[in-house]
Every structure is written in structure tokens, then in C-alpha cells.
Amino acid sequence: MYHVRQLYQNKSYAAGYEKTRFQGIYGRFRNWNTKRIISKLIRLTGGKGIALDIPCGTGRLSHLILTNGYKWIGGDISLEMMAESRKRLDGLEDSFWNIRLDAEAMAFKDNSIDCIFSIRFIYHIPVEIRYRMLQEMRRVTKKWLIIDYNYPNRFKKMARGIGSLFGERPTKRRIPLQEISRELRESGLNIYKAVPASRLFSDNVLLLCHK
Numbered sequence: 001m002y003h004v005r006q007l008y009q010n011k012s013y014a015a016g017y018e019k020t021r022f023q024g025i026y027g028r029f030r031n032w033n034t035k036r037i038i039s040k041l042i043r044l045t046g047g048k049g050i051a052l053d054i055p056c057g058t059g060r061l062s063h064l065i066l067t068n069g070y071k072w073i074g075g076d077i078s079l080e081m082m083a084e085s086r087k088r089l090d091g092l093e094d095s096f097w098n099i100r101l102d103a104e105a106m107a108f109k110d111n112s113i114d115c116i117f118s119i120r121f122i123y124h125i126p127v128e129i130r131y132r133m134l135q136e137m138r139r140v141t142k143k144w145l146i147i148d149y150n151y152p153n154r155f156k157k158m159a160r161g162i163g164s165l166f167g168e169r170p171t172k173r174r175i176p177l178q179e180i181s182r183e184l185r186e187s188g189l190n191i192y193k194a195v196p197a198s199r200l201f202s203d204n205v206l207l208l209c210h211k
Contacts, residue, residue: 008057008078015084017058030197034119034206035064037195038146041208042068042115044193045144049114052140054103055121059085062096070115072096075106103133108140115144119206123150123175127183134187138211145189145209150174153196153203174203184209 008017022031038061047069053061056074058081065072072095076082082098089096101107103121116137122130137145152174175183181191189209197204 008055008076008081011080011083017081017084018060030202031060033197033202034148034204035061037197037206038064038117038119039068041146041193041195041206042070044208045115045146049142050112051115051117052108052113053117054101054106054137055081055118056085056098057081057120059088061117061119062089065117066095073113074098075101075103077102104129104136106136106140110139111142113140114142115146116141118145118147120148122147130183131187134184134189138188141211143210145211146206147209148197148204148206149180150203151177151180151205153199177205180205180207 022028042065049070050073051065051070052073052075053059053065054075055078056062056076057078059074062072062074062085074082074085074096075098076085077100079100082100085098099107103118118137122133125133137147177194184191184207189211191207192210193208195206196202197206
């Protein structure tokens, strides 16, 4: 049992999630910049049909996906996070719905979703489970997947090295871009476009993939 499977199934944690992740000038900038890049990637997909946002969390991407042409399904294993997502979608009930699901085995038919979004998720998952999730996303999507990974950005690595001198805790392993590409290919997915969030200030890369 990996920790993120349980971590977000907590009402108080869900209620404070966005304040924890996106507070301050830098946090708000990261949020804005991620959405800006995702908007560009959505346009490459045509923005028509049904999108699955997994895990949808507090619905951070819901309005972005809806305003770019898709109907939105917010899927999450956490009922608490989905409850937060519904708060921001009052009045838009005709354009969205939530479903509780497990990314390892989703209750959708093959080729039933036009585009899957999976942001701030896959790199938290143990590698053997990641493959199962990626293969499941490939099964469910008709064509497109928008996903992000953390990769080793040398500038961020230098900053963390400096931070370690002041007692900052070690961080999770970043996955080299070649390894990311191989992992996706072995799951039946190919990278159509890769956009680093920032070549200087971020080790996050957003990927538009297709099968």
C-alpha cells in the first residue's frame, strides 16, 4: 500500500490542500504556469468530447478543461477531495460529474474517453504500479493523455544541494527524460509534445502523449 493512496482520504487534509500547495507568490505562479502550458496542450488535442481528470483532487483543472471544450469527469479515490472539487463547480452540473475510482482498474470501457489528464500524480507512485496505471490509462483513452513527470533539472538540483546544507530533507527521485520516454513507450504511449514548466526554476515536464 503506497502512502498517497491513503494520504488524501482525510477531510481536513483535503480542505487545506490548495493552500498548502499553492500559497505565496511562487506557489501561485507555479499554478498559473502549469495551467498555461496545459491550455496549449489541450488545443493540440482539438478540445472536443469527454475528458477524465485523474486524480481530480480539489478540481483545480476543472474550469480550465471545461473552458477549453471538454466535458469534465473528475475521478479520484478520495471522496474528501472530490467533495472539495464540487464546491468550485456549483452551477455547472450539466458539464461535469465525479466518480470514485482506482487508477489501477478504472470502470470505463476501452477507448471511451477522448482525453485523460493526470497531473501531480504518477511520479508519486511506485514504479511497478505506475506501469499498471499507465497501461490502464492507455486502455481507456481513445487517443490523448496529458501527464506530468519530475525529471532531473540540474539547476534545481544545485538549489537542493544548497538547501541540504541547511538541513532540508531529501526529496523523491527524479526520472531522467529518456527513462520517462521508455516507461511510456513500454506502456503503449508515445510522447507527442513535451514542455518543461521552466528550464531554470522547475523540474516538472508536461507531456502530451498519444497511443
